[in-house]
Amino acid sequence: MKKYILMITILVITLSLFSIQVMAEGGTATQKKSLDLAPEAKSGILIERDTGNVMYEKDANKKLPPASMTKIMTLLLIMEELEKGSLKKDDVIRISENAASMGGSQIFLEAGEEMIVNDLLKGVAVASANDASVALAERIAGSEEEFVNRMNDKVKELGLKNTLFQNTTGLPAENHYSTAHDMAMMAKELLSHESITEYTSIYEDYLRKDSEDEFWLVNTNKLVRFYPGVDGLKTGFTNEAKYCLTATAKKNDMRVIAVVMGVDTPKERNAAVSNMLDYAFNTYETKKLFDKGQAITKLDLLKAEQNNVNVVAAESISTLYKKGESVENLTTSVELDSVELPLNEGDRVGTLVVKNGENLISETPLVVESDIEKASLFTLFKRSMQKLSKNN
Structure with a gap:
């Protein structure tokens, strides 16, 4: 009887180990299949x-x-x-x-x-x-x-x-x-x-x-x-x-x-x-936020010849999310750099930061839409007079 019980016990253990191995191999294969989209590629x-x-x-x-x-x-x-x-x-x-x-x-x-x-x-x-x-x-x-x-x-x-x-x-x-x-x-x-x-x-x-x-x-x-x-x-x-x-x-x-x-x-x-x-x-x-070249803000520099030059997105800006995920807490903010004149069209002057809640989604360069020259002495004088006139 003890001999039969021992044989049955060994058989049960062997089958259990086999089942565990099969399950492990099956799980690995399933996981690999779900992740390896390019199995033939290096x-x-x-x-x-x-x-x-x-x-x-x-x-x-x-x-x-x-x-x-x-x-x-x-x-x-x-x-x-x-x-x-x-x-x-x-x-x-x-x-x-x-x-x-x-x-x-x-x-x-x-x-x-x-x-x-x-x-x-x-x-x-x-x-x-x-x-x-x-x-x-x-x-x-x-x-x-x-x-x-x-x-x-x-x-x-x-x-x-x-x-x-x-x-x-x-x-x-x-x-x-x-x-x-x-x-x-x-x-x-x-x-x-x-x-x-x-x-x-x-x-x-x-x-x-x-x-x-x-x-x-x-x-x-x-x-x-x-x-x-x-x-x-x-x-x-x-x-x-x-x-x-x-x-x-x-x-x-x-x-x-x-x-x-x-x-x-x-x-x-x-x-x-x-x-x-x-x-x-x-x-x-994806959720499209801004197109390439779309105006995001304006740049008003005291010593620039041109006032209120558009600052635009250097490329299209979107947010990516899995289908079914919430994107209700999206926020955007503009961080402008300190710049030196003159500026050429396309020069970077800042960054558009996109967040979903506290999670950073993207940071995209912002550039000037057109050239910005240093203001001439005449322009600076005229602005000073206009400001003085307003104050009076």
Whole structure:
């Protein structure tokens, strides 16, 4: 009898341990499934564009080759030049031997050929053209090397710690790396130039149309066509980097950015990004507070030539929350900096702080809407007289 009782006891304990192990493994699998939206990726991240809030991440600070996602920074510097007016879309660029020699993805530019900036920009944004990237870099900075220096300067300006570029294209190079987090932050900055999606959302187009050298552009980012709301940004592939993608999509005023790196196949890459976008739009909502360029307050400086210059939002401002969460305690406050004259249009003069109760939601730069010059002696004298007149 004791022998049978011992056997039954051992069996019960064994079954209990087995059940505990199964439950533990089942719980781990369930948890992993709920969190790992990009199982095939070496790293990934999902953020909301306006706030920069992270919805999901996986080894997001792991240094990896970014391949042609490098061109997100290339495009950012191009868009800055266009916005400053130092580069115009109808400017004609003569293609150098160096630019024409680029391998990999290209639009097959010939040395000595001339093409306008607008078409070269399409080549970069749609077809990931290495030759067009170098041609634009040489036009802006004089050489690709100097342009790369500017890329790395911009990396530092954005406060990114784990990115270093050696070229404008993403072609394999030693010590050329980035991370999913850093790529998302670069994409966030690029999307502040809202016209970029006019290019990155193109699925197909033509260069040199109706000529003997007509070239068919097809977007390397197939989600532009097959996922509603996707209008950018940049794919990447090399044998070392494998398949990468930084994608952005907008739905109901919420714009998100998803990045995956190091995926074995384009199908798995697109599936991972689609999963991340589905998760974002199914789980979160945003409340739009201010549009980019919307006036927030006015700047009245005693020693300025112009009175009451608008202070505007440097970019669109929203708050992000999970569906069903309360956002009734939202407050905004303006913190103005001490400034020195003169000021140029777009110079930062303060911060708009958004809170939900005591929780900090976002801090967004505020900039001046137009140039502000120092007041002339005549203006200062006139103001003094006006003030004296009022007091009397």
